[in-house]
Amino acid sequence: MNRDTRAANYLLLAFSAVALTLLILPTTGKVRQARALAAYVVEPLPYHGDRLAARLEGVPEGAARLIRADVELLEARRRLEEAELLRAENAALKADNERLSAAAGVKPLAGRTVRWARVMERDPQNWYRSVMIDAGEEQGIRLNAPVVGVEGSTLGVVGRVTEVNPRTAKVLLLSDELSAVAAYLPGQGWEGLVTGQGTALLAMKYLPVDAKFTVGDEVYTSPTSASFPPGLPVGRVSRVFERDAFLAYQTVEVERTVATAKLKEVLVLAPVTEADAAPPPEPPAPPKKGGAR
Amino acid sequence: MRVLEAAVLFFGGLAAHWLASTQLSVWGLAPHVLFVLTLGAAAAAGPVQGMCLGFFWGLALDALSGHVFGANALGFTLAAYGLGTLRRQMDTASPPSQAVLAAATAPLYTLFYGFAGSLFEHRFLWPGWAAFLLDPVYTALLAPFAFSAARRFLKP
Known part of the structure; x- marks a missing residue:
C-alpha cells in the first residue's frame, strides 16, 4: 500500500x-x-x-x-x-x-369629567319628556348630572340625569314641563328661567316687562344654574309674546340649539360644583337680573 | 494542489451551487453542482484532495439544507474516495464518460441521502420522482464543465 x-x-x-x-x-x-x-x-x-x-x-x-x-x-x-x-x-x-x-364661546367642558353615551330609548307616551341612555352608575354617571348634545359643531343643553341604573340612566329633557334651567341673553344680559312646555319649543319666563327682545337672540345657561355649567347654549329666541298687562314679567319662546328628536349620542358631564359655577362665561355680558334655579 | 487555487475552487463551487439552485433551476430541478465538482476533484487530483473538498462542500450543503447534518459530508467523502481510488481503472478524461459517470452516481447519491434521512431523521428524504430522474440528467450535462474546472484548478 x-x-x-x-x-x-x-x-x-x-x-x-x-x-x-x-x-x-x-x-x-x-x-x-x-x-x-x-x-x-x-x-x-x-x-x-x-x-x-x-x-x-x-x-x-x-x-x-x-x-x-x-x-x-x-x-x-x-x-x-x-x-x-x-x-x-x-x-x-x-x-x-x-x-x-x-x-x-364654548368653554364649559374644560377640566370636567365627560362621558359619551348613546340614546337607546324614548318614552313613546311623552316624546319630549325623557330618553334612556346606555351608560349608568358603572360608567360613572351620577344623579343630576347635566347632559348636553351636539348639533353640527355646537354643544347645547339636552337635560339632566334623573334616574341612574347600573348600566343605564334616564335623562329628563329640557322640553319636559318639569324641567327648568336658569339662563340669560348675553346681548342684553337679562336672566330668566327656561322651562319645557312638553313640545319641541321652550319658554323663557320672568323677563322684565320693559326689556326688548329680537328673534334670533342667543340664550345661554346662567352662572346661577344649579345643574349646568355657565355659558352653554340653550337655544335662540324664536318668538316674542305680546305683553300681558296682568303679568309682572314677559315670556319669549326659545327654539332649542340641540333638537332632541335627532339626538343619537349625548355627553354626560360630572355634576356642576360651586367651583364650576363661580366664574361667569367669557363672551356674553353678565346678567342684570337674578332668576330661579 | 496549491491551497489558494483549492480555496478558489471551493468558494467558486459554492457560488456555482447557489447560482445553479436559484438562477438555473428549471421547474424546480437543479443540478448537483457540488457533487459533480467533488467527482471532478477526485478524478483530477486523487481521493485525498477530492475528499478534503467534498467533505467541506458537503458540510456547507448540510448547513444550507437543514436536514441530517453530516449526510452530505459523508456522501461526498465516500464518492470522492471511490472515484479517486478507481480513477485509474476508468476513463474520466472524456466528456461523455464524465457525463455517464455523473448520471450514474447522482441517483445513488440521492438514494444515499434519503436513507441517511430514514436512519437519522426517521423519514426517507425523497426529493420526488421528477427530481430523482431528471436532476441526474441536468447534472450529467454539467459534468464536463465541472470536471474541466476541477482539473484546471487542481493540476497535479
Whole structure:
C-alpha cells in the first residue's frame, strides 16, 4: 500500500467518523437554529407582517421564539413611534380645539369629567319628556348630572340625569314641563328661567316687562344654574309674546340649539360644583337680573 | 494542489451551487453542482484532495439544507474516495464518460441521502420522482464543465 492510498484511507476514516458523529449527535436542530437566525440577521424583511408564521414553519422553537420576539419588539417600537406622533397630533388638535372653543364661546367642558353615551330609548307616551341612555352608575354617571348634545359643531343643553341604573340612566329633557334651567341673553344680559312646555319649543319666563327682545337672540345657561355649567347654549329666541298687562314679567319662546328628536349620542358631564359655577362665561355680558334655579 | 487555487475552487463551487439552485433551476430541478465538482476533484487530483473538498462542500450543503447534518459530508467523502481510488481503472478524461459517470452516481447519491434521512431523521428524504430522474440528467450535462474546472484548478 503506497503512501497516497494510506493517506486516503486514514482521511476516509477521519472524515467518516466526523460525519457520523455529526449525524448521531443532535446537531441538525442546532444547525437549523443557526441557519434561521443567520437568515433573519442577513435579511429580516421577509419575516415581518403576515409572512412570519410561514417563515417560522419548521424552525426550531428556540430560534423561532427569538425571531418572533425581535419581530414583535420592532413592531412595538414602530407602534410606539406612531403613538408619539399621534400624541403630538392630539396635543396640537387639543390646542386648536381649545382656541376655537374659546373663540366660539364654548368653554364649559374644560377640566370636567365627560362621558359619551348613546340614546337607546324614548318614552313613546311623552316624546319630549325623557330618553334612556346606555351608560349608568358603572360608567360613572351620577344623579343630576347635566347632559348636553351636539348639533353640527355646537354643544347645547339636552337635560339632566334623573334616574341612574347600573348600566343605564334616564335623562329628563329640557322640553319636559318639569324641567327648568336658569339662563340669560348675553346681548342684553337679562336672566330668566327656561322651562319645557312638553313640545319641541321652550319658554323663557320672568323677563322684565320693559326689556326688548329680537328673534334670533342667543340664550345661554346662567352662572346661577344649579345643574349646568355657565355659558352653554340653550337655544335662540324664536318668538316674542305680546305683553300681558296682568303679568309682572314677559315670556319669549326659545327654539332649542340641540333638537332632541335627532339626538343619537349625548355627553354626560360630572355634576356642576360651586367651583364650576363661580366664574361667569367669557363672551356674553353678565346678567342684570337674578332668576330661579 | 496549491491551497489558494483549492480555496478558489471551493468558494467558486459554492457560488456555482447557489447560482445553479436559484438562477438555473428549471421547474424546480437543479443540478448537483457540488457533487459533480467533488467527482471532478477526485478524478483530477486523487481521493485525498477530492475528499478534503467534498467533505467541506458537503458540510456547507448540510448547513444550507437543514436536514441530517453530516449526510452530505459523508456522501461526498465516500464518492470522492471511490472515484479517486478507481480513477485509474476508468476513463474520466472524456466528456461523455464524465457525463455517464455523473448520471450514474447522482441517483445513488440521492438514494444515499434519503436513507441517511430514514436512519437519522426517521423519514426517507425523497426529493420526488421528477427530481430523482431528471436532476441526474441536468447534472450529467454539467459534468464536463465541472470536471474541466476541477482539473484546471487542481493540476497535479
